Amino acid sequence: MTHMYANELDAPAPLAQHPLVWRETNTPQPGSGQLLIEVAACGVCRSNLHLIEGDWVDGGVPAISPIVPGHEVTGRVVSLGPGVDGFAVGDPVGVQPLWWTCEECEFCTSGREQLCHERLITGEHVNGGFGEFMLATAAHTYRVPDNLDLVEAAPLFCPGITGYGAVKKLDVGPGQRVGIFGLGGVGHLALQFAVLTGAEVVAVARGADHLTVARELGAHETVDASAVDAGTVLEDSLDAAVTFAPSDEVTAQALRALKWGGTLVTGVPISIESLPFNKEQVIKASLLGSRRDMREVLRLASEGEVRTVVERFDMSRAGEALDLLANGRLRSRAVVETRRPS
Structure with missing residues (x-):
């Protein structure tokens, strides 16, 4: 040896x-x-x-x-x-x-x-x-x-502890909606932790395989981001969102999908051009x-x-x-x- x-x-x-x-x-x-x-x-x-x-x-x-x-x-x-x-x-x-x-x-x-x-x-x-x-x-x-x-x-x-740590930073439960943006290795586990909160979980991804996995794991709704603008489709409908896609476009879509007062947790580096203070949206990082x-x-x-x-x-x-x-x-x-x- x-x-x-x-x-x-x-x-x-x-x-x-x-x-x-x-x-x-x-x-x-x-x-x-x-x-x-x-x-x-x-x-x-x-x-x-x-x-x-x-x-x-x-x-x-x-x-x-x-x-x-x-x-x-x-x-x-x-x-x-x-x-x-x-x-x-x-x-x-x-x-x-x-x-x-x-x-x-x-x-x-x-x-x-x-x-x-x-x-x-x-x-x-x-x-x-x-x-x-x-x-x-x-x-x-x-x-x-x-x-x-x-x-x-x-x-x-890694995906397990990362996804758990991100969802843990949310205060959500039954009657609320959570969006998971990015459904690769980390996202597919974060989705399951979000489902365990009792909230309605919306999965957003560009790949058909990822969306299929999301449905298998309990997503209540899926959005194909390769076909539609997720920010437009989900505008002002999410109480919380979690992002694992290192894309400024995805970040902007997630913020647009958030309700006023909603919380965005990111597990990747992000850039934000502007954050309207009057919406009282909260952004948290998670490591x-x-x-x-x-x-x-x-x-x-x-x-x-x-x-x-x-x-x-x-x-x-x-x-x-x-x-x-x-x-x-x-x-x-x-x-x-x-x-x-x-």
Whole structure:
């Protein structure tokens, strides 16, 4: 177990140049407070594209070279570093983008550790889950309920926590209408969390596959944004909206669809030209969620309240999965998995 295979990135480059290389590398060993995980699966996120193609180089990401991307990971514990309690070899576990936080700042001590200024992100600052093994910080590792499939559970650790964190910022319930704009990997889970509030959920997307998935997952109404202007069709009809599409046009449509006094939560960067103060609309940003939120997501999934919709790829085919994501050809969330001989 001294060597493993992983998808490594030496230097960011356009995806067409195939910068991600599947090759043999050293298997890491856990230090104090760490676990070594044998990776079962890792979800494929649009953030991976930004990292691989160099969109975040000015911000210091990737922080190391070579780096193994991937930040929504499931697997089983292989070995424990010194000082680790609460885990045993063989435990099914998962890791989300928050790989490490300082545990001392005002955010870490108030249950908002996702805002820690010193945080390290899985697959961006440290090696992630696009390989056969990965190191994890025990304080940010979660036991996966035994009744969950580890491959299908992987997206719970980014789309799941992101969607939950966004919907949690809404104050909605029965008799109200919530719009979910953007129904990819994150949106399809946020939709389910919104349905659980009892509100009427309207799903807005451009792809027929995404709209079909939305109806399967309980959307009360769908809007094909490739055929109509969602802002016009839904104008002044939503009590709340959540956006996961990094598009100024989508943001404008969501705000137009909001009632006066409505709330927009965004899980992506947005730009706004103007916000009429007389409408008293509220805009909130949402980044992941806390450790407590992550455990709640796992509980809901274990009880069958939410589920992921995944397309499976062999771990060595991460580049192919990323290409499909970049070209909008995925039904929902791609997951790369380590397929070992039985």
